[in-house]
Amino acid sequence: MNYLSTRGDTTPRKFCDILLEGLAPDGGLYLPDHYPQADAATLARWRDVHAQQGYAALAFEILSLYIDDIPPADLKALCDKTYTPAVFGTREIVPLKKLHDASTSPARTDFYLEALSNGPTLAFKDMAMQLLGNLFEYELARRGEQLNILGATSGDTGSAAEYAMRGKRGIRVFMLSPHGRMSQFQQAQMFSLQDANIYNIAIEGVFDDCQDIVKAVSNDLAFKRQYRIGTVNSINWARLLAQVVYYFAGYFQATRSNDEQVDFTVPSGNFGNVCAGHVARMMGLPIGRLVVATNENDVLDEFFRTGVYRVRGSADTHETSSPSMDISKASNFERFVFDLLGRDGARCKALFHDALAGQGQFDLSGDAAFAAARDRYGFESGKSTHADRLATIRQVYEQHGVMIDTHTADGVKVAREHARAGVPMIVLETALPIKFAATIREALGRDPDRPARFDGIEDLPRRVQVMGADAQAVKTFVAQNCA
Numbered sequence: 001m002n003y004l005s006t007r008g009d010t011t012p013r014k015f016c017d018i019l020l021e022g023l024a025p026d027g028g029l030y031l032p033d034h035y036p037q038a039d040a041a042t043l044a045r046w047r048d049v050h051a052q053q054g055y056a057a058l059a060f061e062i063l064s065l066y067i068d069d070i071p072p073a074d075l076k077a078l079c080d081k082t083y084t085p086a087v088f089g090t091r092e093i094v095p096l097k098k099l100h101d102a103s104t105s106p107a108r109t110d111f112y113l114e115a116l117s118n119g120p121t122l123a124f125k126d127m128a129m130q131l132l133g134n135l136f137e138y139e140l141a142r143r144g145e146q147l148n149i150l151g152a153t154s155g156d157t158g159s160a161a162e163y164a165m166r167g168k169r170g171i172r173v174f175m176l177s178p179h180g181r182m183s184q185f186q187q188a189q190m191f192s193l194q195d196a197n198i199y200n201i202a203i204e205g206v207f208d209d210c211q212d213i214v215k216a217v218s219n220d221l222a223f224k225r226q227y228r229i230g231t232v233n234s235i236n237w238a239r240l241l242a243q244v245v246y247y248f249a250g251y252f253q254a255t256r257s258n259d260e261q262v263d264f265t266v267p268s269g270n271f272g273n274v275c276a277g278h279v280a281r282m283m284g285l286p287i288g289r290l291v292v293a294t295n296e297n298d299v300l301d302e303f304f305r306t307g308v309y310r311v312r313g314s315a316d317t318h319e320t321s322s323p324s325m326d327i328s329k330a331s332n333f334e335r336f337v338f339d340l341l342g343r344d345g346a347r348c349k350a351l352f353h354d355a356l357a358g359q360g361q362f363d364l365s366g367d368a369a370f371a372a373a374r375d376r377y378g379f380e381s382g383k384s385t386h387a388d389r390l391a392t393i394r395q396v397y398e399q400h401g402v403m404i405d406t407h408t409a410d411g412v413k414v415a416r417e418h419a420r421a422g423v424p425m426i427v428l429e430t431a432l433p434i435k436f437a438a439t440i441r442e443a444l445g446r447d448p449d450r451p452a453r454f455d456g457i458e459d460l461p462r463r464v465q466v467m468g469a470d471a472q473a474v475k476t477f478v479a480q481n482c483a
């Protein structure tokens with residue numbers, strides 16, 4: 001399998017060539033040069049593999065179609081080490097919870113939550129990041145190299161990255177977060193890590209300030225090379241690939257035969273999660289619809305409704321009660337648009353490089369490609385408000401006794417509007433409520449349930465360096481700790 005860029009660079013690259021990279025040299029995102037097809041016989045075999053050998057074995061089957069430069073036995077060992085009950089809490093890794101919801105969804109629609117949030121940091125990002133940590137360690141050891149990961153987080157990405165990379169040989173993590181702005185639980189999760197290779201930097205500013213610093217440091221190519229600076233952001237292809245697996249696992253759990261269809265609803269921000277669903281569908285998984293759920297930051301919903309993709313400025317980005325979806329532009333969206341345009345790299349570049357830089361938007365409303373988003377690729381969308389999320393959290397708790405977090409609530413609200421009679425609807429649960437306790441208290445008047453292993457986490461000693469929003473200070477700190 002070779003990888004190419006969404007902006008036209010077709011230099012053949014292997015999986016491990018792009019594993020440690022961010023953007024392609026032409027500014028595009030990497031994609032496989034084709035999607036391997038899971039035909040009827042393959043799907044039947046994978047259903048068996050999943051039922052009999054479990055999630056890790058299914059992951060190996062899927063990943064090995066995309067990764068041919070790691071020996072199969074090694075890749076198998078990496079999958080087995082990653083997807084274990086010891087890391088993800090259950091034997092199923094991603095169990096389905098059925099919500100009987102005949103009253104509010106069209107009759108006879110089986111309505112499920114797919115639990116993706118039982119990993120170390122209680123958000124779905126662990127599903128990909130845990131694999132990435134093991135892949136990075138493996139590949140760096142093979143090359144005899146080191147990597148210093150520099151990242152910015154509003155909460156979930158940073159903790160998932162730190163818990164995936166802690167104690168790994170050859171890797172340090174420098175994670176910037178906006179001082180005092182993450183939830184108490186998120187701060188405790190990150191700052192209580194005592195591993196010597198994890199560095200928390202709390203920036204006196206907002207998330208955008210953190211991201212600007214990461215950009216400024218990465219744009220200093222001499223510094224980047226000297227200190228081997230890398231990233232783990234959501235444009236990394238390996239992260240997206242890891243996420244493809246749970247669409248298959250969810251499908252096999254919700255159906256009895258591969259003749260059935262299911263729909264998925266995905267609480268979305270940077271379009272990484274739902275893009276993995278698109279890849280699964282392109283491989284032949286019988287997904288009917290992929291419903292993109294957004295909060296008040298509705299740049300994606302607007303595109304799927306109107307054909308206009310209009311990125312927002314930081315002043316127009318709302319701070320919401322589902323903060324991991326508070327985005328001004330969706331960094332993985334270019335991958336989908338590349339497919340939508342029939343993989344025309346020149347056109348994709350004209351939209352994402354020229355039009356977005358010039359006008360801050362592009363308009364596909366009059367284009368046949370836009371109609372294909374729905375007709376051919378199955379995309380639908382919707383959005384929720386804070387009041388919707390509160391009402392949904394309350395209703396799901398009262399009716400089903402299940403406590404959901406604010407992001408998952410956004411998904412449930414939008415999924416109900418798109419549920420189809422006779423087609424199972426699977427909503428991806430992207431975090432557990434304990435991460436967003438203040439909103440749960442607002443909705444339910446009580447504290448969220450807390451997994452026992454997190455008892456007292458707020459009282460642990462903390463390792464964090466507070467700094468002004470100053471790229472030079474961050475560089476000095478990185479240089480000192482890499483000496």
Ligand SMILES: *Cc1c(COP(=O)(O)O)cnc(C)c1O
Nearest residue numbers: 156269270271272273324430431
């Ligand atoms: C990251 C995140 C999302 C958004 O996922 P994308 O892949 O960026 O679309 C949604 N919910 C939670 C809880 C997250 O952490």
